[in-house]
Amino acid sequence: MTLQNDRKYTSSHEWLLDLGNGSYRVGLSDFAQSSLGDIVFIDLPHPGDKITAEASLGDVESVKAVSEVLSPVTGTVIATNEDLSSAPESINADPYGTWLVEVNNVTAFAELMDVSAYETFCANA
């Protein structure tokens, strides 16, 4: 399992990357993609939609199951990764380079872990 120390993680295996200008990117961790298996479809919100920390922002469908993606933040979606509609499997290939949504106007966060806390969390999962 790979990890990146430039971002924070949730207990539901999403990552949150601070872009530094008030906006954030959200993606799925390597642990999430490997547990899900081959991802075949991802249903995302639209730019302008409000999302809420710890509430569903979309869902991801793999050959095994459909799972909710829980938002790490409360804020407004400013962009979605359009490439995912034709190539959802890029999450499996590159979980940290493949983002789902970009958010700004962030007013609240879910409980987040740094990389070492998340590593321990995954080891006990």
Add this chain to the structure above:
Amino acid sequence: MGNFLPSTDAQRREMMDTVGISFVDELYVDIPADLREKAAEAVLAMPKGVSEFEALEQMKHLAKQNRVFDAIFRGAGAYWHHIPAVVSRVAAKEAFVTAYTPYQPEISQGILQTIFEYQTMLCELTGMDAGNASVYDGATAAAESAAMCRERSRTLTLLAAGLNPESIETVKTYSFGADAAYVIVPNKGGRLDLDALKSALNAGVASLILQSPNYYGVIEDVPAIAQLVHAAGAKLVLSMNPTAMALLASPGESGADVAIGDGQPLGIPLSFGGPYLGFMACKKDMVRKLPGRIVGQTTDAAGRRCFVLTLQAREQHIRREKASSNICSNQALCALTAAAYCSAMGPQGLSEVARACYDNAHYLASELSKIKGFALVNPDAPFFHEFLTQAPANANRMLKALEEKGILGGLPVDGGILWCATERNTKAQIDQLVETLKKAVAV
């Protein structure tokens, strides 16, 4: 007639011992006592079993009470068409009649292939990219399409006033369960009021469900409506009679995102209201939201072409309470019948049927409108094979006069009488109808 005994007394005893009860009745303790008593009385009041011979006699007696008309000039959602003999012959094959739900593709290739072919022909007819294996009826398809188009911030469904009343009622029922809202957009001059549509459209609207030709027979300006709906970011669901698709622009050509309707005109007998089938098809970008079963084509381990149920991820057995649809069945035999009908007719045959419907209905309209009290309600509105006339004060007596001649006349609805003619309503039949009405008016 024989009884069906699924278990022996000993097996029942064993099951009761396992769950810890002494009498079967203990399973029903949660049902209020008065209801249980009523049910027990009803069971006691049931007649004793009869022989197969006696049962047939009773059924024949009941069947005699049905009134079967020689000519039908009524549509309103169910249509009187010729069904080629080969259609019933194919649909009656016992392997199809008794086919179980095809969860095991290794033993269900026959029924899976028929559904796949039905879906393929449905897509050709509707101009859509993907179709499902059918739902119960046109009204169910309407309700499922409303759910299919709802998104996180777009939850409101607009319903065109010209949608079949049964579809409106079913959408209402589903909306109640889903805690979702709907608004009915009124008609003006027999067609959807575009100004009312413009003011109803906003960022919270998920879809407009439009019917064309609408319930009153009028052909809507679908491309213009599609443009308005899409400009507001919403989806257009078009409910359309499949016969009309062979003559008019298909839902796909008119700009609809989802095509729905009742497949009864495709070779399904009227049968006093059912079973029919609801069809649903959509553009590629909405395939993941298409409810119900979808059969896909693939290859097996040996590389042979085969068929399987596919894209079931949004269904309740996987998504549980998050499912956007709870329909887990389809009208497989009716879908097969529709596929057999489309195959027997071919594109040319379907076009000829549609053209004959159009011609006969227009002849009927022009003859009826010459009779006092039967003026067309929307004389300038284009129609396919149904139209509305005014209802004379003594309309019921008129319809009764027709019934006495073995003719089922139009349906009295709000605003007039709704008439229909299909390829079966020959000129001779139409002339007889008109003559009977003229005589009744003169009395």
